[in-house]
Amino acid sequence: MIENVGNLQSVRKSIKLLDATLRDGGIVNSFNFSDDFVKALYKANVESGVDIMEFGYKVSEKMFDKSKFGKWKFSKEEDIRAIVGENKTDMQICVMSDVGRVDLKKEVIKKSDSVIDMYRIAAYINQIPTAIEMIEYCHKMGYKTSCNVMAISKNQESDMRRMLEIVGQSPVDIIYIVDSFGAIYPEEIRRVCDMYMETAVKYGKQLGIHAHNNQQLAFANTIEACAMGVNYLDATVCGMGRGAGNCFTEQMLGFLKNPRYNLERMLRFIRKYMPEVKKNNVWGYDTPYLITGLYNTHPYAAIDFIKANRDDYEEFLRQIQGY
Amino acid sequence: MIENVGNLQSVRKSIKLLDATLRDGGIVNSFNFSDDFVKALYKANVESGVDIMEFGYKVSEKMFDKSKFGKWKFSKEEDIRAIVGENKTDMQICVMSDVGRVDLKKEVIKKSDSVIDMYRIAAYINQIPTAIEMIEYCHKMGYKTSCNVMAISKNQESDMRRMLEIVGQSPVDIIYIVDSFGAIYPEEIRRVCDMYMETAVKYGKQLGIHAHNNQQLAFANTIEACAMGVNYLDATVCGMGRGAGNCFTEQMLGFLKNPRYNLERMLRFIRKYMPEVKKNNVWGYDTPYLITGLYNTHPYAAIDFIKANRDDYEEFLRQIQGY
Numbered sequence: 353m354i355e356n357v358g359n360l361q362s363v364r365k366s367i368k369l370l371d372a373t374l375r376d377g378g379i380v381n382s383f384n385f386s387d388d389f390v391k392a393l394y395k396a397n398v399e400s401g402v403d404i405m406e407f408g409y410k411v412s413e414k415m416f417d418k419s420k421f422g423k424w425k426f427s428k429e430e431d432i433r434a435i436v437g438e439n440k441t442d443m444q445i446c447v448m449s450d451v452g453r454v455d456l457k458k459e460v461i462k463k464s465d466s467v468i469d470m471y472r473i474a475a476y477i478n479q480i481p482t483a484i485e486m487i488e489y490c491h492k493m494g495y496k497t498s499c500n501v502m503a504i505s506k507n508q509e510s511d512m513r514r515m516l517e518i519v520g521q522s523p524v525d526i527i528y529i530v531d532s533f534g535a536i537y538p539e540e541i542r543r544v545c546d547m548y549m550e551t552a553v554k555y556g557k558q559l560g561i562h563a564h565n566n567q568q569l570a571f572a573n574t575i576e577a578c579a580m581g582v583n584y585l586d587a588t589v590c591g592m593g594r595g596a597g598n599c600f601t602e603q604m605l606g607f608l609k610n611p612r613y614n615l616e617r618m619l620r621f622i623r624k625y626m627p628e629v630k631k632n633n634v635w636g637y638d639t640p641y642l643i644t645g646l647y648n649t650h651p652y653a654a655i656d657f658i659k660a661n662r663d664d665y666e667e668f669l670r671q672i673q674g675y
Numbered sequence: 676m677i678e679n680v681g682n683l684q685s686v687r688k689s690i691k692l693l694d695a696t697l698r699d700g701g702i703v704n705s706f707n708f709s710d711d712f713v714k715a716l717y718k719a720n721v722e723s724g725v726d727i728m729e730f731g732y733k734v735s736e737k738m739f740d741k742s743k744f745g746k747w748k749f750s751k752e753e754d755i756r757a758i759v760g761e762n763k764t765d766m767q768i769c770v771m772s773d774v775g776r777v778d779l780k781k782e783v784i785k786k787s788d789s790v791i792d793m794y795r796i797a798a799y800i801n802q803i804p805t806a807i808e809m810i811e812y813c814h815k816m817g818y819k820t821s822c823n824v825m826a827i828s829k830n831q832e833s834d835m836r837r838m839l840e841i842v843g844q845s846p847v848d849i850i851y852i853v854d855s856f857g858a859i860y861p862e863e864i865r866r867v868c869d870m871y872m873e874t875a876v877k878y879g880k881q882l883g884i885h886a887h888n889n890q891q892l893a894f895a896n897t898i899e900a901c902a903m904g905v906n907y908l909d910a911t912v913c914g915m916g917r918g919a920g921n922c923f924t925e926q927m928l929g930f931l932k933n934p935r936y937n938l939e940r941m942l943r944f945i946r947k948y949m950p951e952v953k954k955n956n957v958w959g960y961d962t963p964y965l966i967t968g969l970y971n972t973h974p975y976a977a978i979d980f981i982k983a984n985r986d987d988y989e990e991f992l993r994q995i996q997g998y
Binding site: 360537538539540565567568569570571572573575576579590600602603606607615616619620622623627639642643646663664665666669670 | 683860861862863888890891892893894895896898899902913923925926929930938939942943945946950962965966969986987988989992993
């Protein structure tokens with residue numbers, strides 16, 4: 353697997369571009385996308401050759417005030433089917449479940465009854481045992497699975513290695529490198545990829561990357577990881593995602609050389625649908641995210657800072673530095 | 676020199692951070708910065724440890740309609756002195772001259788009579804002989820010089836090697852890697868750095884990098900080049916510069932580990948002075964720049980597209996693709 357890295361001109365068929373706009377972008381607008389938007393995004397993703405589309409979170413309706421969120425916080429089978437029918441396309445469908453926010457045994461139906469192809473299990477490193485249980489259950493029900501260990505920039509390498517050994521021995525298909533804080537530099541991403549790749553090769557797993565743009569490195573880190581042999585590449589349209597947002601789907605469609613990818617179709621979607629979303633929501637690189645990224649902290653403080661229309665960056669810097 | 680690369684934690688004293696806000700940012704607002712802004716930027720650069728501040732272009736007043744440009748298109752000695760006095764600081768001052776836009780023999784006074792420390796000579800690869808003459812003249816007059824060969828993504832490697840041999844044999848101090856089109860990916864930047872470094876080592880020159888953000892890679896490419904031994908790093912405040920803009924000065928101040936750099940002082944400047952500039956001018960990453968960067972073309976078409984409030988990205992894509 354590690355040899356299969358290609359170069360800037362070649363086509364690597366093992367690459368899977370995953371559009372996570374509804375899920376990570378949903379964090380920005382509380383998952384309040386119109387059906388029209390979701391249908392158009394589904395169509396644009398199919399037509400532009402996106403390999404996997406993430407529809408949202410699947411978490412328990414009992415644990416959240418339903419009135420505060422759009423339907424893609426819960427991604428119910430019937431809601432996905434209302435968009436995709438039987439999904440007679442080449443594009444796969446996934447949802448994400450957070451450890452501790454759902455009892456999958458009550459939510460997950462058999463794969464043969466579902467249009468969902470993959471469950472992505474998101475966990476912090478201390479939640480790995482529960483994540484493994486969830487992965488095993490989804491696997492047993494017939495789904496592909498990924499394990500997305502979040503905020504890895506906060507973890508010690510020795511703990512990451514132990515985590516990788518445990519996850520490697522599970523039935524999971526893909527292990528994701530997740531830079532939740534947008535704190536990792538390209539030269540570090542290459543080292544992280546090396547570490548994850550050891551496990552991937554040892555246990556026959558695929559690797560994925562989910563980057564954030566706090567330091568304007570989401571695209572750079574994604575293509576660097578790609579060059580290191582990481583095959584599952586997360587992106588969102590216009591980078592829509594929590595705080596500084598993500599790697600841009602349209603950048604990946606332009607960058608990847610496989611003829612299946614078609615930037616033009618996605619540009620049409622962006623022209624028709626994104627101005628409205630941009631008008632009503634705020635995400636993307638801004639000075640406060642630079643500060644939280646630089647100091648390797650969760651971006652929630654930067655999100656609050658921006659929402660409050662604060663501009664006292666110096667005070668915010670001291671706050672994040674812990675003075 | 677090549678060994679002196681350090682790591683993410685170490686301090687490399689040979690690094691010089693160059694703030695090019697007035698020059699590359701001046702392209703955005705036709706160099707119409709208020710004196711108050713320029714004085715405050717000078718102070719902020721000094722206080723935040725910036726090593727070199729670029730004041731603008733020095734081009735011939737005869738070749739341009741003076742009424743259409745602010746004074747930093749011409750960067751006259753008396754105008755710089757009105758801001759910096761005798762510049763009794765650790766920060767050096769530079770200006771940029773384009774080949775063919777100025778007769779430096781009529782403009783450049785002796786270094787002992789000037790507060791300018793360095794002339795940066797910008798040229799396309801076919802203009803190198805003239806650039807060398809300009810470099811020799813500035814050198815003879817007592818100045819440091821750099822040679823900034825623009826738009827290198829358009830050049831053949833064999834031509835670049837010939838150019839480097841010629842520039843290497845000149846008295847120039849610094850050879851700059853300039854990605855005018857924001858078209859170069861990090862793995863290519865590393866190869867370009869290797870090529871330039873051969874010349875740098877052979878002839879005892881320093882290297883610099885000037886990146887553009889068309890594909891959101893300006894910061895990534897700058898720190899990758901830095902890790903390869905490139906010492907002169909260009910940036911602008913809030914990335915202000917032509918089209919998609921540049922690497923952000925504040926990102927570099929946060930990234931670089933030398934205690935001389937102080938992000939907080941620059942944040943204060945950003946808070947007080949940049950909102951007004953942002954309100955009246957447009958620059959920074961946007962979809963049209965992705966397209967010109969991807970197809971390795973000059974961003975002027977994207978600048979025009981945005982100025983015209985066009986949104987027909989698909990048509991623009993076909994235009995840039997040459998259909």
